[in-house]
Amino acid sequence: MTGGGPIVYLDSVSETDVERLAALVGLPISPTDLPGVAVAFETLMAVAQLVRDFPLPDDVEAAPVFHP
């Protein structure tokens, strides 16, 4: 089973967190956008908790649309 353990540990998101994450993925974010992005990211992480906390059997795989 997977999914029961924490994947992301952010319970709250600061502007500094956003700056560090953005730097890791090479995404410049304007200082004026930082507060709003932090709020939006914190919202996503709060929502994500519902997904990450739900245990899934190992044999459940994603269902992408891919026809080789």
Next chain:
Amino acid sequence: MTGASASALAIAAAVRERRVSAREVTAAALARIAERDGALNCFTHVSRDAALADAARTDARIAAGADPGPLAGVPFAVKNLFDVEGVTTLAGSRIFAERPPASRDAAAVAALRRAGAVLVGALNMDEYAYGFTCENAHYGPTRNPHDRSRVPGGSSGGSAAAVAAGLVPITLGSDTNGSIRVPAAFCGIFGLKPTYGRVSRAGVALFAASFDHVGPFARSVGDLAAAFDAIQGPDPADPACSAAPAVPCAPHVGREIEGLRIAVAGGHFARHGTEDALAAVGRVAKALRVTTTVELPEPHRARAAAMIITACEGANLHLPDLRTRAKDFDPLTRERFLAGALVPAALYAQAQRFRAWYRAHVAELFRDVDVLLAPTTPWVAPAIGAPRLATVGGAEVVARSHSGVFTQPLSFIGLPVISVPLTTPGTLPLGVQLVAAPFREAALFRVAARLEADGVVSAPIAS
């Protein structure tokens, strides 16, 4: 037959029988748009000359004895994320406005044209389809024809408002998390989000490809079926489009519903909304004599997973522009797109795996049920510029995203849904979702037509 209230089917019959010309019908639609759209802001482009020329060609074909198609002379318009030959596909953005005009029509636009319908223009939307309000900073907000101080819903807000106002009888929109159903409900019209893969998205600007669907809006069930039948079916140009042959739905309009097993979706779908929005489902259930309630498994997690996947795929799609020119995004989408680019890959993968789990468990539910009833939105259309937070059911929610609380758990796994309109004079419209198992649109049309025939649902023109 040139009036705002004429249905698409009535127009097509009159044009085919030469009781009215396609050119007269088109000219009347263009006149309505010129008269009313200044106050509503549905259209971002009106193809006046091209539409009149198309209509004249239809008339010429009829005069020559050729079959003009089942939607002969019916004016239609499309959300401005559909490619229209000769017109720049905006997808609600300023950035795409710099692109050259599309070189060919999107598959669904071409299909409606082949059916004889006449394209009159392109319609406003939330930037890149990331919103439920159609408040667009670049092109202005579209206004709800029932109350112009309110939003029409989004992201296909222009598409819904144009039909509700009687500017055209049919439009096309797209639905990733509710973007056909939410505006259909707020504007008091019918909207169909078909099964994922049932209608080609070739030539449509994507948002989150895992959930992107296209579908029609109309003011009657018959028109909705005619539009859907014209655009449904396989298309190798869309990698997600199903190879299953089309199943025409127009023949199901008016068929009996006896034998269909209908149930109300409880739990998540019976909370999170205003009393009126939740009561709308009860009105439909009572009319259909439905007494069974069922609960979908983990719909709140389905919504959460849909939000994660949407954020990641949307941000990935626009990452080059987010890196180099984020300032050119609409302020209402920019911060969410930027945040989506930061989500860890493990969460995306987990959300996609949860999707497979959820699909399997919901499929079990549909062994015993043919059609589910659920509210479309948690409330009536909010005011333009409403505050970020709202309180409903005793909980504080992010208002703009909460409009999708009942639609997201369904589009997450591509279920077909018709939002039917409940309109009461003096009150704002509400919608109820009719939901079926994948590729069972026909059952939805049977139930929607029964409700329409019994006067339970209707879509009068908003004056």
